[in-house]
Amino acid sequence: xxxxxxxxQLTRPQRHTFVATFLGWTLDSLDFFLLIFCVKAIAVDFHxxxxxxxxxxxxxxxxxx
Numbered sequence: 001x002x003x004x005x006x007x008x009q010l011t012r013p014q015r016h017t018f019v020a021t022f023l024g025w026t027l028d029s030l031d032f033f034l035l036i037f038c039v040k041a042i043a044v045d046f047h048x049x050x051x052x053x054x055x056x057x058x059x060x061x062x063x064x065x
Contacts, residue, residue, distance in 0.1 A: 032061075035057060036057070039053045039054060039057075
């Protein structure tokens with residue numbers, strides 16, 4: 001409940017901004033986890049090992065930070 005007291009102190013535009021950024025972060029995380037769940041199918045489509053797909057995902061995520 002401590003966090004809710006801070007949230008209630010925000011102005012309406014600040015709350016909207018906070019919610020929009022939180023939802024954007026959530027959707028970004030969702031697309032990453034969907035990718036992780038599909039590694040085996042991606043490896044089959046590209047005729048490679050799941051470890052190679054995970055290596056590509058790791059390097060992509062590493063370079064984007």
